[in-house]
Amino acid sequence: MSQIALVTGANRGLGLGVVRQLLEDGYEVILTSRNKTKGEQATEELKDQFDHVHFHQLDVSKSESIKDCAEWVDQKFGNLDILINNAGINYDTWQNAMNADLEESQKTMDVNFFGPWRVTQAFWPLLKKNNWGRVVNVSSGSGSLTREESGTPAYSTSKAALNMLTIKQSHSATGTGVKINSVCPGWVRTDMGGSDATRSIPEGAKSIIWAAKIPDDGPTGGFFRDGERIDW
Numbered sequence: 001m002s003q004i005a006l007v008t009g010a011n012r013g014l015g016l017g018v019v020r021q022l023l024e025d026g027y028e029v030i031l032t033s034r035n036k037t038k039g040e041q042a043t044e045e046l047k048d049q050f051d052h053v054h055f056h057q058l059d060v061s062k063s064e065s066i067k068d069c070a071e072w073v074d075q076k077f078g079n080l081d082i083l084i085n086n087a088g089i090n091y092d093t094w095q096n097a098m099n100a101d102l103e104e105s106q107k108t109m110d111v112n113f114f115g116p117w118r119v120t121q122a123f124w125p126l127l128k129k130n131n132w133g134r135v136v137n138v139s140s141g142s143g144s145l146t147r148e149e150s151g152t153p154a155y156s157t158s159k160a161a162l163n164m165l166t167i168k169q170s171h172s173a174t175g176t177g178v179k180i181n182s183v184c185p186g187w188v189r190t191d192m193g194g195s196d197a198t199r200s201i202p203e204g205a206k207s208i209i210w211a212a213k214i215p216d217d218g219p220t221g222g223f224f225r226d227g228e229r230i231d232w
Helices: 013-024 036-047 063-076 102-127 153-172 201-212
Strands: 004-007 028-033 053-057 082-085 133-138 178-183 223-225
Touching (some): 013 028, 013 201, 028 036, 053 063, 082 102, 102 133, 133 153, 201 223
Parallel strands (some): 004 082, 028 053
16 A cells, blocks of 8 residues: 555645645545535545545544544554644734734644644554654744744744744654654745745645655754755
């Protein structure tokens, strides 16, 4: 059987682009999304071209949803090779740290930071089962501590926290054969990125796919764009 990959937040945009590239490369891919109807629709459209794509509903903010998905993957496949934590929300350009809606910011942190943490913990037994695995936390240059600006306080803080989580996770994974990295896909033309973004979806997805395919002697616990390290 081909290697098995799961992508969160994958019914559209960058996540869907990642799913498509993985399918083109021969991976068995599980497309997940919070919205069941939209996820099933995206999967059915892909099935016109690929017979190795599957769908399961997954809300990264809900522990029961994550548990249900992990149990399904275990029963159907028995292991997981690649986990791509792509689901994310709220590029809050209209806020700064002094006027931000903190309830909204808390929801952003719940999806963008605690979501990947929950999902990776739930799938960890399956990821390390074969003494080989890859976890890609889709981050952003907005989460770099060297970037100085006032906008997107909730989004940027959530991605900075995700970068720290990546470091902690990679150390916890020492000796398991699982490599865990953060990736900035660049400014991509998605609903979140907008039409003025400099990169197409395939270009942004390529950076993520690179991290999913890192060889056994490749890096772990790093922050990358286009295969190159970027400042935390």
